[in-house]
Amino acid sequence: GESVGLHLPTLSVQEGDNSIINCAYSNSASDYFIWYKQESGKGPQFIIDIRSNMDKRQGQRVTVLLNKTVKHLSLQIAATQPGDSAVYFCAENLASGGSYIPTFGRGTSLIVHP
Amino acid sequence: EPEVTQTPSHQVTQMGQEVILRCVPISNHLYFYWYRQILGQKVEFLVSFYNNEISEKSEIFDDQFSVERPDGSNFTLKIRSTKLEDSAMYFCASSLRRTSGLTDTQYFGPGTRLTVL
Numbered sequence: 001g002e003s004v005g006l007h008l009p010t011l012s013v014q015e016g017d018n019s020i021i022n023c024a025y026s027n028s029a030s031d032y033f034i035w036y037k038q039e040s041g042k043g044p045q046f047i048i049d050i051r052s053n054m055d056k057r058q059g060q061r062v063t064v065l066l067n068k069t070v071k072h073l074s075l076q077i078a079a080t081q082p083g084d085s086a087v088y089f090c091a092e093n094l095a096s097g098g099s100y101i102p103t104f105g106r107g108t109s110l111i112v113h114p
Numbered sequence: 115e116p117e118v119t120q121t122p123s124h125q126v127t128q129m130g131q132e133v134i135l136r137c138v139p140i141s142n143h144l145y146f147y148w149y150r151q152i153l154g155q156k157v158e159f160l161v162s163f164y165n166n167e168i169s170e171k172s173e174i175f176d177d178q179f180s181v182e183r184p185d186g187s188n189f190t191l192k193i194r195s196t197k198l199e200d201s202a203m204y205f206c207a208s209s210l211r212r213t214s215g216l217t218d219t220q221y222f223g224p225g226t227r228l229t230v231l
Contacts, residue, residue, distance in 0.1 A: 043207075
């Protein structure tokens with residue numbers, strides 16, 4: 001879930017563990033979802049996406065799961081590394097005029113301890 | 115690997131002054147975007163731009179904001195009369211034109227931190 005104020009939810013894991021980051025989205029009509037990684041001082045970086053006609057998609061060390069029934073998205077990172085430490089947030093997208101307009105969540109701070 | 119660049123990295127301005135934030139999108143991309151992120155808050159969509167005109171804009175993008183693609187490489191965001199609450203990170207992004215069956219992945223620049231005093 002999301003926190004009030006400036007403090008983000010935080011997930012602390014040990015290097016080598018698997019990480020699961022969750023996201024609840026708001027619009028049942030959203031049909032395209034993206035996970036972003038944002039390192040300190042940098043812009044969001046695309047990690048993986050999934051369309052609403054899928055419930056699972058795998059990338060390199062990452063898997064996204066989509067549960068449309070409860071409007072929930074998760075990002076699984078296998079064998080988490082210190083370089084994975086960042087803020088992760090999901091974006092739900094509605095198609096509009098030929099382009100997707102995203103609505104972002106506030107994010108979860110992932111801290112990977114060596 | 116091609117990337118989106120933004121200048122300046124940090125802009126400090128007085129309330130009421132005009133600022134122009136600059137972006138160079140990835141060269142073969144056709145859709146351009148501006149977002150802002152107030153410290154500790156969500157990234158918020160401001161505007162999308164395609165074929166030299168605004169495609170979509172949010173409620174945040176009021177008459178104080180304007181965008182322009184003055185030449186073949188730059189994409190700018192102008193704030194005419196800055197307010198204290200305009201202080202934020204401003205991110206530019208670009209994407210390939212979305213075609214049937216392909217995703218519309220947006221690539222973000224590193225951002226410009228705007229501080230309004």
